[in-house]
Amino acid sequence: MSVRVDSNSQLTPEQERVYRLRNAAERDGGTPGGFLELLAAVVADETWRQIPSGVSSSEPFSSFAEFIEAKPPFGLGQRVEDVHVLLQMQHPHEAAAEFRSKMNAMRSEVRQLLAQDGVTGYSEQQRDRDIQAWAALDKSGSWWLAFFVVCQVRPQSSGSTAQGGGRATKAKISANEFARRAGTSADRVLRYYKAWEAARSAGAVVHSADQLFPGHEPVELPPAEDWTLYYSSRRSASTDRGALISAAAEAEGIRPTKALEVAENPTALRAAILADPRTADAARTALKALTMEERRSEHLEYVRAVAEEGKAQAASGQLIELPEQIRAQVSEQLASVADAPTDPDLVTSAYDLVQELVKQVVEADPEAHATEQRARFQTALKATRRSIAAIDPASLPDVVDDGLREEIGALQKVVNDLVASIARHE
Structure with a gap:
């Protein structure tokens, strides 16, 4: 998108509006009536997108936060934090419902624009206070609790802050961090998150989680009696x-x-x-x-995981990287059960074939095959040793007979043969 650029000696109408908005912010900081009205106009007709982002640029600002902090006559030359403070102040005419609605719409739009840059004007101290309030109400369960969670939490594992434009931007926190502050579990927090997303998919709520941010103004919530349709307190x-x-x-x-x-x-x-x-x-x-259903579910999940990850765990616990050809065969098996995932016979057949394919990969790899054999031998020897250790040497002489002597002798021969086999190859 290109924007109109006049000479440096003459401001465009858009720049003139931005200039007056900057003056209003500096002049009316105590009762910012003029600033709020001008800001509403700038947001309503997207004036900030219609001016260049600098002297040598014909491109508009990439973000609203950049526009606020840019030097005049292109930007406001203000701190984003100060604009957040001004937004909290009332216009003298907000006693009138229509004017108040206009101002609230402007505040919502500005906060949404800034939230897209991660700049919410929402402090960590406020977050802690709000989370504690959430924790106090947690046992009751409600739409407001879910709304607060989706405003605060991102289920991903990326960092909770990002550096941009010389400031640390405020962002959502992880479910683990939220749970730590609230004194609950991440699973419980995510159940609220999933309840909101389920309601969003069903059309019960308008806003998706990615449209909400810390400090977001209240939104319309579904009837309280619908809460249990989307939320389950059971893990x-x-x-x-x-x-x-x-x-x-x-x-x-x-x-x-x-x-x-x-x-x-x-x-x-x-x-x-x-x-x-x-x-x-x-x-x-x-x-x-x-x-049968549990077994089917486990087998289906195993086939799906192997197909998607291209890896499988052998009996010894070692993780086997599957060749592309084998992975393709596993994917074919997964596709074969896609149309009938609840058919236990079809799922079992796919599961058995995938296990056989993994076994073939192990046997074709000398190192992997040796690891599997070693693990199998270790298991057998440990089991044998535990069984023998259960025999009390002090009690054995009192009950020994020819049959026991024969078994002990045979066992000793087997052990001697194993030792001799090892010695021959050293």
Whole structure:
């Protein structure tokens, strides 16, 4: 985008408006009526995008924060922090509802523009106070708690601050950091985040998480009674298994939290089974189905992870890098179950074939194959040693007979043969 540039001796109409806005900021700092009105106009018609960003440039400013801090006559020559302070002050005419609405719309737009640069005017001290308030209300659960989380938290692991234009920009923090300050778990924090995103996908809320920022003004929230449609206080609800249980509960016409509660309380389930034969029959049927479903889910996740990462864990625990040809075959297996991921026979077949492919890769690599054999031998020898250690040498003479003597002699021969085999190759 190019902008109009006049000679240095004559300001364009846009630059003239910016010049008056800068003067208003300096002159009306106590009661910034003129500044707020001019700022509303500059934002409304995007004046700041229509002037050059410098003497030798015909390009506009890349950000609103850059426009605020740029030297006159191109920018305001102000600190972003000072503009945030001015935004908090009231215009003398805001007693009128229409004028107040205009000012609030301007404040929202300016804060949104600055938030895109990570400059929210929101201090860490304020963040700590607000998080403590959130923690105090956490047990009650509500849309406001979810709104506050998405304003504050980014689920990614990138840094929480960035350097730009000589200032440390304020940004969202990680779920782990939020949880540390709130005295809760990151999983619980992310359940609020996911509840908001689920509501956004369903159209229950307008703003997505990436549109919100620390210190964002309140937004319209859904009815309180809709909260449980999107939020679950149970950690298991966010797992594949929990999702399946919830879906099954809904299909049966019961609340998912009821089914999840039973799944998380085996003692209560046991009491019901022992007390009621009909419950016992239902439990046996359900247990068989659940076991098959868990196995199917685990096998499907294994195939998906191998296909996406191109790596697989062998029996010894070593991570095997799969050749491109094998990885392609695994991807084919994943594609084969994509249309029927709930078919246990199809998933099991894909899982078995992928394991066989991994085994072939291990056997074709001498070093990897040796590691697998070494691990297998270690496991066998340790198990044997533990079994022998269970025999009390002091009690053995009292019960020994020909059969025991024969077994001990045979064991000794096996050990001697192993030692001799090692000695021949040293």
